[in-house]
Amino acid sequence: TQLLEQSPQFLSIQEGENLTVYCNSSSVFSSLQWYRQEPGEGPVLLVTVVTGGEVKKLKRLTFQFGDARKDSSLHITAAQPGDTGLYLCAGAGDSGGGADGLTFGKGTHLIIQP
Amino acid sequence: NAGVMQNPRHLVRRRGQEARLRCSPMKGHSHVYWYRQLPEEGLKFMVYLQKENIIDESGMPKERFSAEFPKEGPSILRIQQVVRGDSAAYFCASSPLFLAGGNTEAFFGQGTRLTVV
Numbered sequence: 285t286q287l288l289e290q291s292p293q294f295l296s297i298q299e300g301e302n303l304t305v306y307c308n309s310s311s312v313f314s315s316l317q318w319y320r321q322e323p324g325e326g327p328v329l330l331v332t333v334v335t336g337g338e339v340k341k342l343k344r345l346t347f348q349f350g351d352a353r354k355d356s357s358l359h360i361t362a363a364q365p366g367d368t369g370l371y372l373c374a375g376a377g378d379s380g381g382g383a384d385g386l387t388f389g390k391g392t393h394l395i396i397q398p
Numbered sequence: 399n400a401g402v403m404q405n406p407r408h409l410v411r412r413r414g415q416e417a418r419l420r421c422s423p424m425k426g427h428s429h430v431y432w433y434r435q436l437p438e439e440g441l442k443f444m445v446y447l448q449k450e451n452i453i454d455e456s457g458m459p460k461e462r463f464s465a466e467f468p469k470e471g472p473s474i475l476r477i478q479q480v481v482r483g484d485s486a487a488y489f490c491a492s493s494p495l496f497l498a499g500g501n502t503e504a505f506f507g508q509g510t511r512l513t514v515v
Contacts, residue, residue: 315497315501317503317504319506324511325508325509326402326404326489326506326507326508326509327441327489327506328506329503329504329505329506332503334501372440372441374441374504376497376504377497384446384453384454384496384497385431385433385443385446385454385457385491385497385504386431386433386441386443386491386497386504387443388433388440388441388442388443389440390438390439390440391440
């Protein structure tokens with residue numbers, strides 16, 4: 285059973301469209317982090333959300349942490365080809381007593397076509 | 399401030415050999431985490447270390463795998479008698495504080511891609 289479920293798993297859209305990626309869990313996390321990973325590289329941290337209901341913006345990216353700290357979403361406005369990549373959500377300090385590291389979802393493979 | 403440094407970037411080993419993967423955390427970070435990533439799968443937690451101590455190794459196979467983070471020098475992930483199934487990308491991350499506390503962040507290295515032939 286995957287502790288963190290990400291959806292969709294794959295998404296291919298045209299440049300200029302908007303999209304939302306979801307990260308859901310039955311566990312409560314003390315924080316949740318979003319990473320972006322490109323082929324052959326390590327994950328690069330985009331944002332950390334800590335407080336339930338928190339919203340953070342990073343240029344055209346908007347991140348939200350659910351009120352109960354069990355889920356999160358990433359919304360991209362006017363997607364560009366440079367946004368193409370694997371987006372990973374990762375939770376820390378889950379209430380399910382998981383490992384002390386981050387628990388990752390399987391990721392969303394995003395392709396933005398010119 | 400240099401990021402998390404991993405070496406080698408690529409490592410090829412024959413079945414039965416040993417693989418040693420190194421990770422130097424970011425300056426000031428005393429918490430190190432190792433993850434394994436297989437194609438089309440997410441990153442799987444292996445082990446969490448703090449200087450000279452293994453804090454949580456619940457994700458690490460009990461045989462052939464070991465990890466250390468000595469007082470001086472990089473953290474080492476060691477895989478003895480490698481098998482083809484060990485082929486994967488291994489990532490190291492570091493943080494200045496305990497992740498589960500919620501008020502810190504983990505930064506990743508570029509990974510070591512291990513291929514067992």
